Amino acid sequence: MPQEFYQSIQKELSSRDEKNLRRSLYVPQGIDFCSNDYLGLAKDSRIHNALMEGIGIYGAGSTASRLVRGHSEAFVSLERKFSFLSQGMGALFVANGFTANLGLMDAIADLRTVVFCDRLNHASILDGIRLSGAKRVYYDHLDMNDLRAKLEKHRSAKRKILISETIFSMDGDALPIEEYVKLAEEFDVILVLDETHAVGVFGKMGGGLSCDEKFLDAELIPRIDFRIYTMGKALGLEGGLIVYNNESSKDFLINCMRNFIFSTAPMPAIAHAGITACEILFNNPDLVAKPLLNSDYFRKSIQGLAVEQTNSISQIIPLILNSEEQALSVSKQLQDRGLDVRAIRPPTVPSSRLRISIHADHKKEELDRLSETLFEILD
Numbered sequence: 001m002p003q004e005f006y007q008s009i010q011k012e013l014s015s016r017d018e019k020n021l022r023r024s025l026y027v028p029q030g031i032d033f034c035s036n037d038y039l040g041l042a043k044d045s046r047i048h049n050a051l052m053e054g055i056g057i058y059g060a061g062s063t064a065s066r067l068v069r070g071h072s073e074a075f076v077s078l079e080r081k082f083s084f085l086s087q088g089m090g091a092l093f094v095a096n097g098f099t100a101n102l103g104l105m106d107a108i109a110d111l112r113t114v115v116f117c118d119r120l121n122h123a124s125i126l127d128g129i130r131l132s133g134a135k136r137v138y139y140d141h142l143d144m145n146d147l148r149a150k151l152e153k154h155r156s157a158k159r160k161i162l163i164s165e166t167i168f169s170m171d172g173d174a175l176p177i178e179e180y181v182k183l184a185e186e187f188d189v190i191l192v193l194d195e196t197h198a199v200g201v202f203g204k205m206g207g208g209l210s211c212d213e214k215f216l217d218a219e220l221i222p223r224i225d226f227r228i229y230t231m232g233k234a235l236g237l238e239g240g241l242i243v244y245n246n247e248s249s250k251d252f253l254i255n256c257m258r259n260f261i262f263s264t265a266p267m268p269a270i271a272h273a274g275i276t277a278c279e280i281l282f283n284n285p286d287l288v289a290k291p292l293l294n295s296d297y298f299r300k301s302i303q304g305l306a307v308e309q310t311n312s313i314s315q316i317i318p319l320i321l322n323s324e325e326q327a328l329s330v331s332k333q334l335q336d337r338g339l340d341v342r343a344i345r346p347p348t349v350p351s352s353r354l355r356i357s358i359h360a361d362h363k364k365e366e367l368d369r370l371s372e373t374l375f376e377i378l379d
């Protein structure tokens with residue numbers, strides 16, 4: 001056995017222990033206040049039945065990459081549904097949101113590209129930029145002045161990409177999307193927006209922040225070059241979609257996106273069930289509105305709690321705590337009382353926090369129980 005390797009990983013784990021940063025896996029218990037099942041669709045029998053039906057129609061695995069024999073009618077229909085949902089020109093279905101960001105960035109950026117990246121963007125975005133070899137230019141979180149200054153500085157770069165989440169996964173705050181779209185136009189940059197945590201919750205039919213007229217004039221949607229969606233969160237399944245607005249984009253991606261070309265296609269049954277999930281969104285505006293209504297209720301109920309909050313406007317409500325130790329301790333106390341709230345710690349986030357996620361199917365009594373327990377523990 002290579003001693004040096006096993007000693008060094010042991011050292012790494014011990015160092016994480018000392019800093020309260022070691023992570024471990026445990027099977028969930030208690031009321032779910034931490035998953036991304038924002039609409040409760042992972043538990044929905046319509047989705048379960050569609051999944052089973054999809055297996056009956058298409059079998060289990062897809063058997064090959066999409067370019068060989070792994071392509072399927074289910075993918076074609078799902079991509080059509082997602083184009084409608086997102087008001088985009090078309091969509092490409094891939095294994096998950098991580099794969100979508102990684103593959104897209106690697107395909108559209110190269111060594112001569114400058115990518116302007118919010119400091120709090122998700123790991124899949126950062127890894128995609130790294131893989132592409134592009135120059136990454138960070139700007140401060142949601143700071144338009146800093147972004148503008150950096151765009152000015154790199155104005156002459158041959159290819160420029162601006163990439164951001166729309167609803168930030170760990171802070172729950174929102175991109176001033178219209179200003180971003182206008183800035184992208186002004187500086188002639190490729191604009192990529194990650195709608196992972198907005199889909200199903202924001203916008204007409206749950207199409208994301210870009211489809212929400214309160215945030216973006218619908219006429220500007222075609223100016224967003226690519227949008228990333230996932231079925232792994234509000235849609236209760238798994239799978240990623242890249243929505244595009246130019247007729248060459250899909251052909252380019254299926255020819256040049258390496259993790260699309262060189263990987264077995266996802267199970268068609270998942271796409272088949274994704275079609276049902278989209279139809280649920282199309283036909284149930286009350287369901288789509290519910291996570292934000294519940295979040296408003298919960299946010300009011302924790303007013304006065306002695307803890308720092310972010311500028312969240314969404315169903316993701318983080319409570320910033322003083323240390324990793326405190327975050328772990330509060331999470332444990334909540335768990336012991338049947339409330340599944342998890343601590344999120346560096347390096348995932350700059351400062352340790354509880355990340356509370358509010359769902360459509362939370363009952364008022366459950367929300368009250370959480371807020372009352374937080375007051376007991378934290379005040």
Ligand SMILES: Cc1ncc(COP(=O)(O)O)c(C=O)c1O
Pocket residue numbers: 096097098099101122124165169194196197230231232239240
């Ligand atoms: C902003 C963002 N983008 C992409 C992903 C990856 O999506 P998926 O879970 O479908 O791989 C995540 C996952 O947490 C995310 O938060």
